[in-house]
């Protein structure tokens with residue numbers, strides 16, 4: 010049932026009006042050399058559901074497009090959901106499981122509680138897919154495709170999502186607490202957290218950069234722009250940024266009050282809406298958007314770091330006199346290079362320890378084991 014990776018090329022030919030054989034073979038080789046080797050099991054190509062659930066990818070893409078139209082930040086939230094899934098037991102949808110009598114799930118873990126969003130969007134997609142093709146499309150694959158579609162919807166680069174993940178029958182709150190990097194991490198801690206998942210320092214910088222921190226002010230995520238018409242793999246598409254996605258005051262408080270590697274006026278402006286006192290309602294304050302968003306959200310993020318305007322301690326750690334300074338500078342001046350590295354890193358992240366073959370199951374309800 011599962012086609013071999015080479016058929017990804019076929020699919021690209023179908024999608025594209027003109028064949029690009031050289032690029033396609035490079036793409037297939039790149040995927041074979043990178044994404045597939047991270048986990049112990051092998052994922053299949055993006056054609057995986059073409060026979061068993063032909064409408065699967067279209068259904069996910071449409072639902073993501075709708076969700077992001079209603080709430081631009083949802084694109085950021087869905088991307089983060091996939092990251093928080095993959096770093097805990099691998100990309101197995103463990104993050105979606107509710108607590109039960111026999112295990113405590115990941116939703117209440119430190120990095121996730123009161124912070125992860127998008128569960129309802131995934132539930133809706135799963136409900137549609139269960140109507141179309143019962144017990145066929147895994148929750149873990151839905152997360153992987155939704156993350157890619159979100160990035161594309163927000164004007165970022167696209168990539169070919171490898172498929173064939175199956176769903177875990179258990180989750181781990183303790184692994185969520187230990188394996189997800191925290192906002193006060195220094196560079197070594199960040200590099201270790203990614204190395205533990207088989208990801209390089211380049212992957213770490215490229216992935217972190219897309220995301221949370223806005224090219225503007227506040228602890229947020231840059232994102233948005235009109236949906237892109239180009240869906241070619243590895244081709245970054247950039248457009249006017251419009252910030253969505255955010256972080257809570259409690260996650261940047263220590264930085265904006267105590268860090269020394271921060272631009273003074275930037276810190277001062279954040280203190281206005283993020284009170285120094287912990288424990289109050291201010292903890293959850295989402296910093297306001299700044300209208301000064303540059304046109305290229307990716308470039309701007311890295312440029313921000315050069316200006317000591319990283320929003321979390323862990324962001325500025327990427328450019329703070331350490332080994333990743335050069336890469337941050339390179340991405341700041343070359344958005345295409347960032348886009349290609351980001352896409353490749355997403356394929357690798359999406360391939361962390363998947364369950365395949367007869368391991369795990371295809372959940373009927375993403376919140377519960379069957």
Ligand code: HEM
Nearest residue numbers: 085086089092124190191192216217221254255256257323
């Ligand atoms: C490098 C280590 C990383 C750290 C320390 C980190 C930490 C954080 C923190 C603290 C927040 C704010 C949460 C809140 O206040 O509620 C956040 C938001 C976010 N992160 Fe990360 N993150 C990291 C890497 C990543 C990666 C690799 C991705 C995806 C590929 C990602 C995607 C996001 C997104 C999209 C948001 C915004 C979510 C929303 O607005 O709903 N992060 N991150």
Ligand SMILES: *[C@@H]1O[C@H](CO)[C@@H](O)[C@H](O)[C@H]1NC(C)=O
Nearest residue numbers: 262263264266267284285286
């Ligand atoms: C800043 O550092 C001081 C001294 O270590 C500490 O007492 C204070 O709580 C810190 N403030 C924040 C907001 O983290």
